[in-house]
Amino acid sequence: MMDCETEISQGRRFAFGRNWLRFGTLIDEERIAAATRSLEVALGASDLTGRSFLDVGCGSGLFSLAALRMGARVRSFDYDPDSVRAAGKLRLEYAPDSDWSIQHASILDAEFVQRLDQADIVYSWGVLHHTGDLWTAMQAACGLVAPGGTLYVSIYNDQGPESRMWTVVKRRYNASGVLGRQLLLTGSLLYLGRHAPLRAAQRLTKRVQGTPQGTVPRPRGMSRKHDLVDWVGGYPFQVAMPEEVFSFCHERGFELSRLKTCKGGLGCNEFVFTRG
Incomplete structure (x- = not known):
């Protein structure tokens, strides 16, 4: 192995x-x-x-x-x-x-x-x-x-076809360099937040780019930023x-x-x- x-x-x-x-x-x-x-x-x-x-x-x-x-x-x-x-x-x-x-x-x-x-x-x-x-x-x-x-x-x-789509995104993320990964993170964030108001999407984009996001933990004590990176990159x-x-x-x-x-x-x- x-x-x-x-x-x-x-x-x-x-x-x-x-x-x-x-x-x-x-x-x-x-x-x-x-x-x-x-x-x-x-x-x-x-x-x-x-x-x-x-x-x-x-x-x-x-x-x-x-x-x-x-x-x-x-x-x-x-x-x-x-x-x-x-x-x-x-x-x-x-x-x-x-x-x-x-x-x-x-x-x-x-x-x-x-x-x-x-x-x-x-x-x-x-x-x-x-x-x-x-x-x-x-x-x-x-x-x-x-x-x-x-x-x-x-x-x-x-989720059927959508899960297949995310499999492709995850493979591409891991095969990409720093810039490619950042673009996939930003694109995924905008896709995931497409039903949210524009202002919320802008706040989320700043978080991915490294802007301080506050100290309030998500449920289970997790971090929104690190969860996003884990989701987009998580492969296999x-x-x-x-x-x-x-x-x-x-x-x-x-x-x-x-x-x-x-x-x-x-x-x-x-x-x-x-x-x-």
């Missing part, structure tokens, strides 16, 4: 980790609190004491830290070494003596996955569809959930209809306990399953 940095250098993969390193400089107690609140709502619990939490594709490490704050024993891993560095920096700053391990690994690495213990909560938000093999990644994630445990995943919604890219994800997990002994869709539009559908 080709390594992450080679894939990035060849334009086959977006540098997710570099984006997470940049986002990491914005993480503060307000963003951590927002991430924690969203995790509490999704899991229907505010106390994870005594429970194990496996973060598959940890990115910045923000949600690993949120789970840690909720009392969980946390294990995180990511395919991108810069994501591992970003999570490591967050741990060093906010939880230096904690029960939180971070590794560089892929959910598609069968030998690595086989060595992992099953977890009470397996969390993978917006990750599995970027592996290049969504259903193999889903199969591995399902197998990591302990009996009676929880699987919390989010998967990009299949796969999508699924909600019923496909439901059927896949149901066939493997999981029951759906919570569903939050993007209402047929752009973005991720969120699923919380319980394993029988």
Whole structure:
């Protein structure tokens, strides 16, 4: 299997980790609190004491830290070494003596996955569809959930022709230089904001160009600017209809306990399953 940095250098993969390193400089107690609140709502619990939490594709490490704050024993891993560095920096700053391990690994690495213990909560938000093999990644994630445990995943919604269009945009972004990427970001921003008033579109354009955007975090504690870059550049890219994800997990002994869709539009559908 080709390594992450080679894939990035060849334009086959977006540098997710570099984006997470940049986002990491914005993480503060307000963003951590927002991430924690969203995790509490999704899991229907505010106390994870005594429970194990496996973060598959940890990115910045923000949600690993949120789970840690909720009392969980946390294990995180990511395919991108810069994501591992970003999570490591967050741990060093906010939880230096904690029960939180971070590794560089892929959910598609069968030998690595086989060595992992099953977890009470397996969390993978917006990750599995970027592996290049969504259903193999889903199969591995399902197998990591302990009996009676929880699987919390989010998967990009299949919008048919529009999803195919975004696949082309994402490939082109990763094959382009700095100017080409900036043009794709600006064009995508205008396309995404085409129903918004012109003034709002102008404000968003300034954000992409680096104008300070304020400190108010998005829901889940995320950043609008970094989310946009992740969306436009995020390749590999796969999508699924909600019923496909439901059927896949149901066939493997999981029951759906919570569903939050993007209402047929752009973005991720969120699923919380319980394993029988």
